[in-house]
Amino acid sequence: MALVTSAARYLFRGQKHPNHLSMRRPALVFSSFSLQTRNAGGHGHDSHEPEFYEQTSNLFGEKPPPPGQKRVKEDWENVWVYGWLTAGFVACVTKYYSPYISMDEWAEREAKKRMAERGEKFD
Numbered sequence: 827m828a829l830v831t832s833a834a835r836y837l838f839r840g841q842k843h844p845n846h847l848s849m850r851r852p853a854l855v856f857s858s859f860s861l862q863t864r865n866a867g868g869h870g871h872d873s874h875e876p877e878f879y880e881q882t883s884n885l886f887g888e889k890p891p892p893p894g895q896k897r898v899k900e901d902w903e904n905v906w907v908y909g910w911l912t913a914g915f916v917a918c919v920t921k922y923y924s925p926y927i928s929m930d931e932w933a934e935r936e937a938k939k940r941m942a943e944r945g946e947k948f949d
Contacts, residue, residue: 884890891897941948 938948
């Protein structure tokens with residue numbers, strides 16, 4: 827319990843607990859033929875944690891063209907944009923013109939059809 831409360835004190839202060847590596851559960855690492863465990867908080871060249879990447883503020887990592895030049899589009903970009911616009915338009919038109927039939931309306935029609943087949947009268 828003392829370890830948990832001391833760790834909580836460090837977390838609330840925004841600091842790392844001096845024993846923070848030993849408090850983590852070991853992660854399973856699958857190699858080609860064996861199952862190994864390693865410390866999830868390892869440091870150094872063996873660590874799989876990413877290093878700090880400086881923010882570039884470029885969309886998709888693409889640098890803007892120099893002033894006065896336009897961005898060259900790739901071949902697939904127009905197909906992607908116009909394909910999605912066409913699919914959205916077709917979906918909207920189909921939904922707008924499709925008849926609205928609720929489950930109750932369908933059940934009533936089906937019941938009237940079956941009653942007519944049996945020769946029963948309905949209102």
